[in-house]
Structures are given as structure tokens and as C-alpha cells.
Amino acid sequence: MSKISSTVTIGLVANPFSARDIRRVISNAASLQVSDRANIVMRVLSAISTCGVKRVLMMPENGGISSFLKRDLLRKQQLGDNCFTELEMTKTPINGTVEDTFASTKAMVDSGVKTIVVLGGDGTHRAVAKVCGQVPIAGISTGTNNAFPEYREPTITGLAVGLAATGHIPESVAFTLNKLLCVKINDGERSDIALVDVVVSTERYIGARALWRTENLRELFVTFADPEVIGMSSIAGLLEPVSRNDFGGLHVLLDDPEVAKNLLQVPIAPGLINTVGVQSWQQLKPGIPFTLRQSSGIIALDGERELEFGPEDTVQVTLYEKAFRTVNIGACMRHTGQHRLLVGAPLELLAT
Amino acid sequence: MSDNPFPLSRDELLNIYQTMRTIREFEERVHVEFSRGDIPGFVHLYAGEEASATGIMAHLREDDRIASTHRGHGHCIAKGVEVKGMMAEIFGKKSGVCGGKGGSMHIADLDKGMMGANGILGAGAPLVCGAALAAKYRDKGDIAISFVGDGASNQGTFLESLNLASIWNLPAVFVVENNGYAESTSVDWAVACDSYVDRASGFGMPGVTVDGTDFFAVYEAAGEIIRRAREGGGPSLLECKMIRFFGHFEGDMQTYRAEGEVDEIRAKRDCIKSFSKTVTAAGVLSQEDLEACDTDVLSLIEEAVSTAKAAELPTEADLLTDVYVNY
Numbered sequence: 320m321s322k323i324s325s326t327v328t329i330g331l332v333a334n335p336f337s338a339r340d341i342r343r344v345i346s347n348a349a350s351l352q353v354s355d356r357a358n359i360v361m362r363v364l365s366a367i368s369t370c371g372v373k374r375v376l377m378m379p380e381n382g383g384i385s386s387f388l389k390r391d392l393l394r395k396q397q398l399g400d401n402c403f404t405e406l407e408m409t410k411t412p413i414n415g416t417v418e419d420t421f422a423s424t425k426a427m428v429d430s431g432v433k434t435i436v437v438l439g440g441d442g443t444h445r446a447v448a449k450v451c452g453q454v455p456i457a458g459i460s461t462g463t464n465n466a467f468p469e470y471r472e473p474t475i476t477g478l479a480v481g482l483a484a485t486g487h488i489p490e491s492v493a494f495t496l497n498k499l500l501c502v503k504i505n506d507g508e509r510s511d512i513a514l515v516d517v518v519v520s521t522e523r524y525i526g527a528r529a530l531w532r533t534e535n536l537r538e539l540f541v542t543f544a545d546p547e548v549i550g551m552s553s554i555a556g557l558l559e560p561v562s563r564n565d566f567g568g569l570h571v572l573l574d575d576p577e578v579a580k581n582l583l584q585v586p587i588a589p590g591l592i593n594t595v596g597v598q599s600w601q602q603l604k605p606g607i608p609f610t611l612r613q614s615s616g617i618i619a620l621d622g623e624r625e626l627e628f629g630p631e632d633t634v635q636v637t638l639y640e641k642a643f644r645t646v647n648i649g650a651c652m653r654h655t656g657q658h659r660l661l662v663g664a665p666l667e668l669l670a671t
Numbered sequence: 672m673s674d675n676p677f678p679l680s681r682d683e684l685l686n687i688y689q690t691m692r693t694i695r696e697f698e699e700r701v702h703v704e705f706s707r708g709d710i711p712g713f714v715h716l717y718a719g720e721e722a723s724a725t726g727i728m729a730h731l732r733e734d735d736r737i738a739s740t741h742r743g744h745g746h747c748i749a750k751g752v753e754v755k756g757m758m759a760e761i762f763g764k765k766s767g768v769c770g771g772k773g774g775s776m777h778i779a780d781l782d783k784g785m786m787g788a789n790g791i792l793g794a795g796a797p798l799v800c801g802a803a804l805a806a807k808y809r810d811k812g813d814i815a816i817s818f819v820g821d822g823a824s825n826q827g828t829f830l831e832s833l834n835l836a837s838i839w840n841l842p843a844v845f846v847v848e849n850n851g852y853a854e855s856t857s858v859d860w861a862v863a864c865d866s867y868v869d870r871a872s873g874f875g876m877p878g879v880t881v882d883g884t885d886f887f888a889v890y891e892a893a894g895e896i897i898r899r900a901r902e903g904g905g906p907s908l909l910e911c912k913m914i915r916f917f918g919h920f921e922g923d924m925q926t927y928r929a930e931g932e933v934d935e936i937r938a939k940r941d942c943i944k945s946f947s948k949t950v951t952a953a954g955v956l957s958q959e960d961l962e963a964c965d966t967d968v969l970s971l972i973e974e975a976v977s978t979a980k981a982a983e984l985p986t987e988a989d990l991l992t993d994v995y996v997n998y
Contacts, residue, residue, distance in 0.1 A: 335865065336880065340881075341879050344879055344892070344895045627949070
């Protein structure tokens, strides 16, 4: 095994604007402070530094995270800690919009990062997944519903990512393939993806983006239906659980609770349990496009209203298997323990 | 179930459009008249920011009070202050809503709950705490709203007001209209901790950030925040991320803005254009509805300017009126 030093680069997207929406007042959703987000990044950097990763390529932003990081990293440098991972920003524009995430992620992929660590909610992860191709994502929940990223101490995520990226953990163990949903309007005139859920509402405006009024929901598609998460996918999860690794997803027909066959109590946002009207549900088979029943309305992707459509539009939703990769943090850490990877120090770096 | 996919009726949507269009035409015309030298003092124009004032004020009652900023024309119009009286005030005429003695930066109409634009940055927030305290004692469900810009959000008066409103659990709403520049200083340079939601948390109140160029985004968020305040839920902070079409003040050369920035935002982030597109695409309002409204607004503004120009200036005898109030 030959040693390497600084060839491994990890990408990092930390969204300073997640968890700022209307759910702070319509429910009791938390809002993680910018300084806490910077602290999470420092914890990740500390862990991956331990694994021998010398360079991180990060999305530049103007929401405050970078300023805190600069201060903390300067302090480490002044204290003589020169082994800490080098942090560099992608040379991409800062507009304070999702375009920043697209541009920066693309720059990371182009520069050959091994993995991209993402701090954000479902929307941030979706934005990264749109661009990252086959580069695996490691998610850290800093959003509101967080159906896609799992709750976990970021230091552990950092260790798993560091060990996986430096080749200490075999790819077959470290990475998992995931499903996604693709929405196409008029054969791709407009298209987008969702990692967890696509919801159709009768509303015709984007508004405050978050979706919480359940009386207007008409159709739901999910990649997985986990009864342990909150948000739109929990509707499906409370009807027929489907795991992230199961074949296919679920398609649920919804209606106004006043006329629906069944009523379901759903944790639609943190602390907000709403009544949802359910008509029926069926398995969503991969690769087969479903045409929406609703003739006009709005499509929410992973809980956020994104696309308007009218009677003149044809909208199709298709589930795809093995669409993008994530780091399987649990599997990585089990492998680490079973093979005593962190026994002895410093770690021997492996060629990847 | 209604066929209208919006949270407002057709008439209400038309009224919203009329308000936003009135603000826009009012400001575009003041821009022209100021350049001719006919308007005394300074003016700071609200064009481009109409969705914020309109989306918030759509939830207010006449007994709700607001305190505005130096950029207050839009807040006045959306709160129902009479347009001809406003134009006369800005021209410094006796028929103005403040007798021509307030001008653009001190324009007010207490009968409409508009406690005034304010030439002192951040000075409206303590006034709103007073109004909200009175509302709390009256217990009639009325509330008070303070508008500040991103620059004024750094003033001690604003931060002290957040604290006061929180400890007294006042029915107050603090709206930060973040247009990205404190005069010419970018918000990235001037606001510590960057997130207004974090600031709100620091004072024990919820905060929400919305796209202030999207009427429906502002309307939804403001509706929930205002309802919370009316129901005794206490104060909240709403950050509207927005843009201004003109400079900080009329005459501002705007050398701090990127080349083409204003042209791009006028083309791509015009809140009136996006509102029009949304409501016409859904078939609730037609292009003819909007055009008829445009004609009415242009006529109103034309009349406001011509009557303002023809009106009398205050006289020497007016100098000492409205100075003291008997209780």
C-alpha cells in the first residue's frame, strides 16, 4: 500500500439559508444559528483531518458561515496547528440563491472531489444531487424537515467521510445507491428532481415555498416512505412503509379531507400534525412515467413549492433506481470498528 | 372548494395589483418631478419593493399602526393614505397630508394608522413598542409594525426595541426590508451574524426570511406572523429580501452597484411582473383587467401631480401650527 498525502479533496456545501422559512411561525421549527453551522463545519474538518484529508473545497457564501470559519481556522494556525485540513472556496459566484449551490457543486465535481459533505435540509441536498453526478453525498441535517439527511453527530459523519474518501473503507461498504423522482413538464420543456417526495397541490403560486396546508394536496409520489420522518413523505410512511433500499416507491392519491375516503393524521412539519385526506395508494414502479391526474396546480419537490403548471401542460413523474450515491455513515463506522481502523495513530493513508 | 387557487378573491387580487401599481407609478413620477427641481428636500424611492408593503398591509386593519422608514411612500400608499394628499405633501404644499411641513421623510397620517416615515434611522421601532403596548392594554386585537432597512437594523434603538417587545410580549412585528445596501454599504459588510432569523432568536422571538420580491411569499409569511401577534403570541421578525430600482436617494450615482445590476433586476425580479404573470396564468385576472387598472392609476397620479403643483405653499402663519398638542 503506497502512502499519499494531499491528493484527496472533499467538497463541502453548507447552506446558510436553510431553516429560515415560514415554519418558524406556523409550527415550532428550530432555526440553527449561523455560528452553530460554522461549528458543525469545524467538527467535520477536525474529523476528516484526523483521517488524513488535507484539502476541502467549500461553497463560498455570504450568509456568515465563512466569516466564522476564517476566524476559527486563523486561530488554529496561530496556535501552530498546521496539520488541520486546508480549506479553499470554489471560485464561483455568490448570489445568495440555489444557483450558488449548483455552480459550486459543479466546480467541486470538475476538480475531482471524492465526496461532498452537505449541511442543509432536503432542498439543499436536492440541489447538490442535481449536479453531483456519481460523487457521493454525505448529508448533515440543518434544515427543517430533514427527511433525506439523517440526524447524526457531524463529527461521526466527518470520520466516515474521511475514512471512505481516503480508501480505508471499500466502496462497496462505504457508498449506497439511492432512488430519485424526476418531474418532466411537456417532455422536458421544464424538469426537476426530488430525492424524497413530489406533491401536487391545487394552489397556483409558489409563495413562501414550504408546504403545510394539507387540504389542497391531491397527489404524492415518494422514493421512500419512512414513518419516522416528518413532512410529505410521512403521509406515505404512515400508510405503507417503504425503505430507502426497497424496490420502487409509493404513489398516493389525496383529496380534500372533507370529501376523502380516509383521514390520516400526519406530522407535516415540526410540531404540526395535520389531517390529510387519502383516497388510495399503490406501488410506484421504477422507470414508468406517471401522468398527473390534476390538470393544474403546483408541484412541490421535497416539501417546497417549485413548479406551476396549467391545463395546457402534460406533467409526468418517474421514479429511478440507483440514481445517485450517498455515503453510508452507519456502514462506514461499523466497518471502522470491526477492522479497528482508528486503533493506533496516525492513520496510514492509502492510495485511492 | 373554490376554483380560485389563491388565498385572495378576484377583487382582492385586483386591489393588490392596483396598490402595487400605484406605488410604482407614484415613485416613477416622483423620480421625474424631483429631477426637474420641483420637489424640496430629499426623496428615497420604494420602486421595486412594492410586494413587501402590499403583502404585509393586506393583513392590516385601519386601527393597526405602522412606523415607516425614510423610504416610506410605499408603506403610506399600502396603508391607505390618500395619494393626492401624499403627492401634495412631497411637493411641500399646504394641502398635503401633513400640511406640507413633513415632506417625504416625515409624511404621516395618524387617522390611517401611519405613524410616519422617519428621517432618523431606526427611530420607528421604539414608537411601535409604544403603539403595541397601547394595543395590548386596549385588548382589541390591533397590532403595530415597525419597518426598518438593513442599515437601520444595526441601530441600538432597533435592537433595544426587539428586547422590549420580547420582554413585554407585545403585539409587534419587526419587518427588516433588506435591499442589500445600507445607503452604499453592502449588507455583507455591515450586518454581524448575517442572519436576521438568528437576531430574532437572540431576543427570544421567531424570525422568518422570505423573498420580498414575491407578493405571495410575503403575504403568506406576514399573515401567519400578524395572526400570531393578534392572538397574543408576541413579537416576531420578518426579513424581506428585496431590491430597489433606484438609488439610496434621488441623485445617488450608485457607483457601488455592479454594471447592469439595475437593468437585470428590473427585467428579472420585478415583483409586479411576477404577480401579473401568476394571476393571469391561473386565469383569475385577465390582461384587460390589469390594463384597465394601469389606466386608472396613471390618471390618478397625473391628477395628483397637477393638483399638487397648483396647490398653495404653507404661509408664514402656518409655521407655528401643529407644533404643540393639547391633551
